[in-house]
Amino acid sequence: MIIIPMVGLSSRFFKAGFTKPKFQLELSGETVFSRAVRSFEHYFDSERFLFITRPDYDTPAFVSSELERLGIANASVTTIAHDTQGQAETVSLGLKDTAGSEPLLIFNIDTFRYDYRKPDFIDTCDGYLEVFSGEGDHWSFVEPGAENSVLRTTEKERISSLCSDGLYYFKTRDLFETALSEARAKNETTKGEFYIAPLYNTLIKSGASIKYEEIALSEIDFCGTPDEFEALKKKFSS
Missing domain, CATH: 3.90.550.10 (Spore Coat Polysaccharide Biosynthesis Protein SpsA; Chain A)
Incomplete structure (x- = not known):
């Protein structure tokens, strides 16, 4: 499972005068969200994706729309309406009833990783x-x-x-x-x-x-x- 926690407040962006969360901003016609998620484009048809969001700024609807446009085969969105004690806790809360045996691959919503592939050693660590x-x-x-x-x-x-x-x-x-x-x-x-x-x-x-x-x-x-x-x-x- 590929997990994208995105419950940060984007406080630096709002303080700088932006009026929506950073992942909703556009860069040359494509949102920050889309560019970050496309880091895993190679796995759109094979991996399950989980997005952990806040409910404000119409984020769940925004994410669902972007996922449909990207064509990810298996994705879910879960919402956390309160602050958490950091990214690790956010992931734990978002996983809900996910099986204990499920592999986890966690990444940020504000980073673009080009042409990502899992390393050869992933099954041995x-x-x-x-x-x-x-x-x-x-x-x-x-x-x-x-x-x-x-x-x-x-x-x-x-x-x-x-x-x-x-x-x-x-x-x-x-x-x-x-x-x-x-x-x-x-x-x-x-x-x-x-x-x-x-x-x-x-x-x-x-x-x-x-x-x-x-x-x-x-x-x-x-x-x-x-x-x-x-x-x-x-x-x-x-």
Whole structure:
């Protein structure tokens, strides 16, 4: 299952003068939503998609309309009407009665991943993160080991140059929920929120095989801030 949580408030965009959520904005005739979801175009006919939305700004109807236009064969939309304690909790709430054995592939609604394909090792690991070599300390990071193994992850703490692009895989929902439950029990939050990348540390400590896949910056674009949005407007119009 491919899961797109999208319950953020787009606060930076509204503060910058925009009047609707960032995923509803258009870039050269195509919405941010559509560009993000088309990251997984190769799997439109084979994977089940889950979109977790807020009820405001007519978002459920907007998403349903976009999904029909994109032609995704198997998609569902669930709505959360209250704030959550971060992306990990959002995903957990949105999964509802999803089977514990269901594989989870989680991605952001404000990132464009071009021509995504699952890595060859996906069937031999318990989870993986997609990363790129980047600057700054505002990312999730991995400490790399041998053969693309992850030794540990951090949130907003730079332990290597390998930054998460927001794509996270868990072999089963049960693994994800187990890690989240432990994070809740220990109140392991960053700025009061449960992020997804740190959940892998619990699994690593239990002996799970967590890997990373490094991609080039040319394979991805970020649209999470007004400045990034404006830069992409120029890029796509040139």
